[in-house]
Amino acid sequence: MDRRFVELLRSALPSLGAAPLTEDGRLPELGLDSLRAVDLVLRIESTFGISLPDDDLTDATFATAGRLWQAVAAALRPPAEVGPSR
Amino acid sequence: MTQPMIHEFMLAAARSAPDRPAIVEAGPDGGFHSLTYRQLERRVHGYADALDQIGIGIGDRVVLESDNSACAVAMLLACSTLGATFIPVSPAMPTPALLAITASVEPALHLQTTTGRRDGLPGPVGLARFGPDGVTVERPPRPRSRHRREPTSADAAYVIFTSGTTGRPKGVVMSHRGVLAFYHAMVDLAMVAPTDRVCSTSPLQFDFSLLDIGLALGSGAVLVPAPREVLRWPRRLLRFLADTGVTQVDGVPSIWRPVLRHEPDRLAALAGQVRGVLFAGEAFPVAELRQLQRLLPKARIVNCFGWTESMACSFTDVPNPLPPGTESLSVGFAHAGAEMMLLDQTGAPVREPGLVGEIYLRGPTLFTGYWDDEATTAACLVPDPLEPRSGQRVYRTGDLAYRGDGGELYLAGRADLQVQVRGYRVEPGEIERRLLEHPGVAAATVVARSRDGDPELVAFVTSAAGVESLDPGSVSLFCQQALPSYMVPWTVVTIEEMPVTANGKTDRAALLDRLAVAAHPPGRSA
Numbered sequence: 045m046d047r048r049f050v051e052l053l054r055s056a057l058p059s060l061g062a063a064p065l066t067e068d069g070r071l072p073e074l075g076l077d078s079l080r081a082v083d084l085v086l087r088i089e090s091t092f093g094i095s096l097p098d099d100d101l102t103d104a105t106f107a108t109a110g111r112l113w114q115a116v117a118a119a120l121r122p123p124a125e126v127g128p129s130r
Numbered sequence: 131m132t133q134p135m136i137h138e139f140m141l142a143a144a145r146s147a148p149d150r151p152a153i154v155e156a157g158p159d160g161g162f163h164s165l166t167y168r169q170l171e172r173r174v175h176g177y178a179d180a181l182d183q184i185g186i187g188i189g190d191r192v193v194l195e196s197d198n199s200a201c202a203v204a205m206l207l208a209c210s211t212l213g214a215t216f217i218p219v220s221p222a223m224p225t226p227a228l229l230a231i232t233a234s235v236e237p238a239l240h241l242q243t244t245t246g247r248r249d250g251l252p253g254p255v256g257l258a259r260f261g262p263d264g265v266t267v268e269r270p271p272r273p274r275s276r277h278r279r280e281p282t283s284a285d286a287a288y289v290i291f292t293s294g295t296t297g298r299p300k301g302v303v304m305s306h307r308g309v310l311a312f313y314h315a316m317v318d319l320a321m322v323a324p325t326d327r328v329c330s331t332s333p334l335q336f337d338f339s340l341l342d343i344g345l346a347l348g349s350g351a352v353l354v355p356a357p358r359e360v361l362r363w364p365r366r367l368l369r370f371l372a373d374t375g376v377t378q379v380d381g382v383p384s385i386w387r388p389v390l391r392h393e394p395d396r397l398a399a400l401a402g403q404v405r406g407v408l409f410a411g412e413a414f415p416v417a418e419l420r421q422l423q424r425l426l427p428k429a430r431i432v433n434c435f436g437w438t439e440s441m442a443c444s445f446t447d448v449p450n451p452l453p454p455g456t457e458s459l460s461v462g463f464a465h466a467g468a469e470m471m472l473l474d475q476t477g478a479p480v481r482e483p484g485l486v487g488e489i490y491l492r493g494p495t496l497f498t499g500y501w502d503d504e505a506t507t508a509a510c511l512v513p514d515p516l517e518p519r520s521g522q523r524v525y526r527t528g529d530l531a532y533r534g535d536g537g538e539l540y541l542a543g544r545a546d547l548q549v550q551v552r553g554y555r556v557e558p559g560e561i562e563r564r565l566l567e568h569p570g571v572a573a574a575t576v577v578a579r580s581r582d583g584d585p586e587l588v589a590f591v592t593s594a595a596g597v598e599s600l601d602p603g604s605v606s607l608f609c610q611q612a613l614p615s616y617m618v619p620w621t622v623v624t625i626e627e628m629p630v631t632a633n634g635k636t637d638r639a640a641l642l643d644r645l646a647v648a649a650h651p652p653g654r655s656a
Contacts, residue, residue, distance in 0.1 A: 059603035
């Protein structure tokens with residue numbers, strides 16, 4: 045996981061404290077409620093200059109740190125690798 | 131024509147306009163499905179037949195575990211058809227909370243959707259699933275003796291569970307006649323026309339959704355239940371509203387906050403389509419309301435206020451634009467046929483504008499009582515203080531208010547500790563009770579603070595003897611296992627000792643001050 049991503053995510057998890065953030069860290073259990081999740085998406089999008097597709101805005105994507113990073117990483121890849129651009 | 135039961139009211143359009151759409155919803159395939167009033171009525175009859183065959187009848191309690199959907203609406207109307215009482219619960223409800231409710235109401239049947247994942251319900255409760263294809267019985271209800279023959283409008287239509295202080299779930303019992311008195315008063319206000327499409331955003335176990343269903347179907351309009359997941363994402367919500375052609379959006383103010391903050395342009399694009407907004411459940415911050423008015427300049431915005439104990443009580447048009455200097459919104463006057471009285475602590479009327487009193491509600495919409503809780507019922511359904519000899523009961527609401535110059539009411543807090551979180555009422559005592567079950571916690575106090583205009587629960591705890599340090603995350607998680615998500619305190623502060631006031635009560639104000647100091651440490655400018 046990208047360091048900037050980890051920092052953004054950490055700031056949205058009130059229950060994480062100083063504990064390390066792992067890919068299987070379960071975000072809802074770390075306090076990522078729906079309002080924080082919406083803010084997080086906007087901050088991720090502006091930091092990385094990407095737009096997460098609507099289809100990625102699901103509970104499944106936000107289940108763990110690793111799943112969310114996968115979605116961000118996919119959006120970071122050049123369009124050629126993910127098929128026709130939207 | 132009299133309609134003694136709620137299904138007759140909601141299905142009236144099946145007589146007058148059977149081929150008009152009643153419900154439009156998102157399907158699992160990503161498309162949208164429409165059900166006409168005739169099709170809805172058929173589904174209601176199909177469900178009622180299936181429940182009748184397993185012996186569900188008058189007075190039986192049926193737990194309806196579902197999000198709002200065409201099937202859920204059909205099922206609650208099927209319960210009404212049989213004279214059974216439905217108890218709506220969320221699929222997201224933690225199992226211990228559901229078990230507490232089932233232990234209290236002793237339902238004949240637990241119903242969930244075909245995709246529901248609930249298990250572990252105790253033996254005597256019958257189990258069934260329902261969906262577009264009908265009802266599948268997994269375990270029939272235990273045989274029971276029948277004492278009733280005729281359903282009546284005084285029977286309980288539903289029981290809604292809210293946060294309680296005693297550690298037991300608090301069930302508000304609503305009769306058909308109470309609900310119908312409310313529905314008729316609401317529909318007479320003509321907020322919704324048959325051509326409207328009303329988006330309902332509240333979960334089924336929050337009676338705001340039942341208000342929406344009555345408003346849409348009772349007006350012969352279209353109900354559009356928003357899927358839970360869509361609501362969390364402003365972009366998806368706005369796309370859903372556009373795709374389904376919604377003309378009115380009903381919901382708590384907090385559904386608008388992320389939309390206003392992050393997607394104002396996409397909301398403005400719906401200005402020609404969305405003509406009405408109805409909100410309830412908590413105060414709408416004035417700055418956000420002004421922004422909503424700017425983005426949807428033609429929308430009629432209605433402030434709906436009330437309590438589960440009467441479904442709601444008042445509908446007040448928000449002036450557009452809001453006059454400069456407006457700090458709080460009026461909750462106006464009760465709907466036709468009901469009256470909000472303002473009384474002081476001796477039960478005498480408060481007449482002078484600006485003086486604070488407690489709201490008492492009088493009218494035909496009042497709840498029957500709290501389920502299996504005579505003491506709380508007697509404390510809230512009280513003899514009319516203005517004329518106790520009449521035998522009339524009125525609802526003592528616990529809400530404080532004052533009157534404006536025109537007699538209209540403005541809220542001024544609570545007479546108790548209850549707080550509102552995203553429209554849900556929350557008793558801090560219920561959360562504190564759970565915190566005290568944690569082996570590491572000795573004392574606990576829960577307060578609500580504002581986080582960017584949104585109420586946030588903060589738990590202050592002291593650790594039990596012998597406990598070196600208390601992990602805040604584990605304390606939150608412990609709450610999450612038993613409480614609905616809106617009641618979980620995500621900020622847990624361990625303190626040495628609970629501050630007390632001169633009378634020995636927990637000093638909540640001191641705890642709130644502590645948070646304010648932590649947010650703005652002395653010596654640093656803000």
